[in-house]
Amino acid sequence: MATRHQKTLARLMVSPSVLLLLGWMIVPLAMTLWFSFQSYNLLSPGMEQFIGWTNYQYFLSDPAFWTAMRNTLLLVGGVLVITVGGGIALALLLDQPMFGQGVVRILVIAPFFIMPTVSALVWKNMFMNPVNGLFAWFAKAVGAQPIDFLAQYPLMSIILIVSWQWLPFATLILLTALQSLDSEQMEAAEMDGAGTLAKFTHLVLPHLSRAITVVILIETIFLLSVFAEILVTTNGGPGYQSTNLTYLVYSQALLQFDVGGASAGGIIAVILANIVAIFLMRMIGKTLE
Amino acid sequence: MGSITLEQVCKSFGEVEVIPGVDLQIEDGEFVVFVGPSGCGKSTLLRLIAGLEDVTSGRIVIDGQDVTVAPPSRRKLAMVFQSYALYPHMSVRKNIAFPLKMAGLSADEQERRVQHAAGILNLTDYLDRRPGQLSGGQRQRVAIGRAIVREPSAFLFDEPLSNLDAALRVNMRVEISELHKKLATTMIYVTHDQVEAMTMADKIVVLRAGRIEQVGSPLELYRRPANRFVAGFIGSPNMNFLEGEAAARLGAHAIGVRPEHFRLSMSEGAFAGRVGVAEHLGSDTFLHVDLDDGTHVVARAEGEFPASHGDRIHLTPQDGRLYRFDQNGSAL
Numbered sequence: 001m002a003t004r005h006q007k008t009l010a011r012l013m014v015s016p017s018v019l020l021l022l023g024w025m026i027v028p029l030a031m032t033l034w035f036s037f038q039s040y041n042l043l044s045p046g047m048e049q050f051i052g053w054t055n056y057q058y059f060l061s062d063p064a065f066w067t068a069m070r071n072t073l074l075l076v077g078g079v080l081v082i083t084v085g086g087g088i089a090l091a092l093l094l095d096q097p098m099f100g101q102g103v104v105r106i107l108v109i110a111p112f113f114i115m116p117t118v119s120a121l122v123w124k125n126m127f128m129n130p131v132n133g134l135f136a137w138f139a140k141a142v143g144a145q146p147i148d149f150l151a152q153y154p155l156m157s158i159i160l161i162v163s164w165q166w167l168p169f170a171t172l173i174l175l176t177a178l179q180s181l182d183s184e185q186m187e188a189a190e191m192d193g194a195g196t197l198a199k200f201t202h203l204v205l206p207h208l209s210r211a212i213t214v215v216i217l218i219e220t221i222f223l224l225s226v227f228a229e230i231l232v233t234t235n236g237g238p239g240y241q242s243t244n245l246t247y248l249v250y251s252q253a254l255l256q257f258d259v260g261g262a263s264a265g266g267i268i269a270v271i272l273a274n275i276v277a278i279f280l281m282r283m284i285g286k287t288l289e
Numbered sequence: 290m291g292s293i294t295l296e297q298v299c300k301s302f303g304e305v306e307v308i309p310g311v312d313l314q315i316e317d318g319e320f321v322v323f324v325g326p327s328g329c330g331k332s333t334l335l336r337l338i339a340g341l342e343d344v345t346s347g348r349i350v351i352d353g354q355d356v357t358v359a360p361p362s363r364r365k366l367a368m369v370f371q372s373y374a375l376y377p378h379m380s381v382r383k384n385i386a387f388p389l390k391m392a393g394l395s396a397d398e399q400e401r402r403v404q405h406a407a408g409i410l411n412l413t414d415y416l417d418r419r420p421g422q423l424s425g426g427q428r429q430r431v432a433i434g435r436a437i438v439r440e441p442s443a444f445l446f447d448e449p450l451s452n453l454d455a456a457l458r459v460n461m462r463v464e465i466s467e468l469h470k471k472l473a474t475t476m477i478y479v480t481h482d483q484v485e486a487m488t489m490a491d492k493i494v495v496l497r498a499g500r501i502e503q504v505g506s507p508l509e510l511y512r513r514p515a516n517r518f519v520a521g522f523i524g525s526p527n528m529n530f531l532e533g534e535a536a537a538r539l540g541a542h543a544i545g546v547r548p549e550h551f552r553l554s555m556s557e558g559a560f561a562g563r564v565g566v567a568e569h570l571g572s573d574t575f576l577h578v579d580l581d582d583g584t585h586v587v588a589r590a591e592g593e594f595p596a597s598h599g600d601r602i603h604l605t606p607q608d609g610r611l612y613r614f615d616q617n618g619s620a621l
Binding site: 182184185187188189190191192193194195198202203206207209 | 339360374387
């Protein structure tokens with residue numbers, strides 16, 4: 001944008017889309033804020049009234065809130081560790097020349113195209129089911145007691161399901177980053193006497209750092225709001241063992257019909273997501289520059 | 290020490306035979322230049338010596354040790370790549386120290402050697418910068434620094450100057466030559482530029498299609514080219530070739546005369562023609578002449594020669610500076 005004239009024109013041209021996006025965001029946010037200060041229960045319509053911070057007090061003092069917080073962080077953290085770690089490993093494997101490379105790559109990317117509800121149901125009924133599931137069959141084949149994953153380790157099971165969905169995304173981004181690594185650099189390192197491990201830690205990992213950053217950022221945004229997988233598998237249970245913040249807000253609004261309390265929870269979730277975002281940007285801003 | 294011997298080294302990529310069989314002896318401390326047109330296999334030959342490619346058959350011996358199947362790191366060679374291949378996320382200091390770190394040297398020893406190399410290459414002020422913050426010539430020096438800290442038995446250069454601009458290329462050419470005098474280590478240098486080959490080499494290896502056409506000192510190749518290909522490749526501007534009647538008179542299929550070996554006259558000479566383009570450089574004058582039989586030749590006159598477009602001119606080859614070639618291009 002060289003001249004002032006061009007700058008003004010540019011602002012004018014982008015303004016419709018900016019205004020539309022702003023409205024799209026501001027209206028629901030304003031309504032949620034409004035509801036969060038109301039006593040608003042669907043079971044007693046027509047009784048809405050302003051009640052100040054009471055909704056927030058109730059939501060924050062609910063023991064389920066802290067469990068949900070913990071579960072949210074465990075879910076995000078666990079999936080990030082598995083997808084980034086597994087993604088690097090898979091990307092390294094897929095980068096090797098091999099027979100049927102194209103087909104294998106498509107197969108690896110396939111889980112990303114399956115909608116969350118479907119993949120969660122497939123995992124629930126075909127793999128983790130203690131009677132008919134594949135894992136149960138394996139356990140019985142070696143004479144062990146089948147594990148009822150969703151009852152015994154609900155959060156871990158959900159982490160596993162979500163990781164399976166997000167692994168292709170991480171693999172894809174890391175693979176493309178890996179392919180842009182200069183082969184002469186690798187050869188130079190080889191001449192310099194670097195072994196496979198040294199080449200990985202000193203060349204490949206630093207080269208991938210930017211791509212890893214992108215994966216963490218994008219995944220975090222989506223993982224903070226995981227919902228469908230929980231709804232179709234554990235319904236947040238047993239107890240609150242697999243309830244995350246999103247699911248807690250849902251149950252407040254649509255199981256207990258407390259729209260006011262759920263709105264307060266929603267606002268708290270927005271604030272928490274922003275705190276996470278600030279930390280991430282701080283941490284990551286350096287590598288992105 | 291760094292003597293390198295190649296015995297019947299062959300390399301094929303699948304069906305394609307890139308190097309059909311090369312024998313070469315490189316003495317310790319020599320500056321050897323592999324030169325040839327692009328695609329002649331000179332880089333492949335260098336990579337075979339470095340160990341970055343496996344030989345299909347034959348033997349590579351370095352300092353009396355058979356290293357044909359040894360990995361690159363065991364061959365005690367250092368290589369400077371065309372793209373420099375610096376590690377972009379490391380400072381200059383860390384780049385240069387990387388091979389030492391891999392060799393497990395102590396931090397003090399690493400620092401001492403890095404300082405020494407930086408001193409030789411005038412890099413002391415840039416040690417804390419990243420490669421991205423350096424100019425082309427400085428990056429080139431870092432790549433050389435990374436090679437010399439290991440104190441290898443031989444250096445391999447893969448067209449190291451081709452990414453630099455013309456002025457810098459001349460400077461770096463001199464610097465590399467001086468470095469060779471200072472270190473007295475064997476160097477193998479790959480280039481397609483015959484000027485680099487002529488100015489730097491102790492020994493030039495001219496390659497074509499994976500075969501060695503001729504090996505010799507720069508002036509040997511200039512004075513006694515073994516065949517028409519070498520004659521045309523060495524020397525700038527290229528040698529002029531005349532075929533037909535003029536050659537038959539001397540009992541050859543073709544004769545060759547270098548531009549600088551013509552005597553020019555406006556009145557009489559062996560060949561006559563019309564000047565096409567006259568390039569007046571002050572120190573030299575290059576005349577592009579269309580001879581009467583249709584052959585296009587280039588002649589060089591020292592100093593300022595008063596000829597311009599359209600002038601008739603007569604050329605006579607100097608005595609003893611005329612090369613004769615047979616049907617197959619071999620020198621007679």
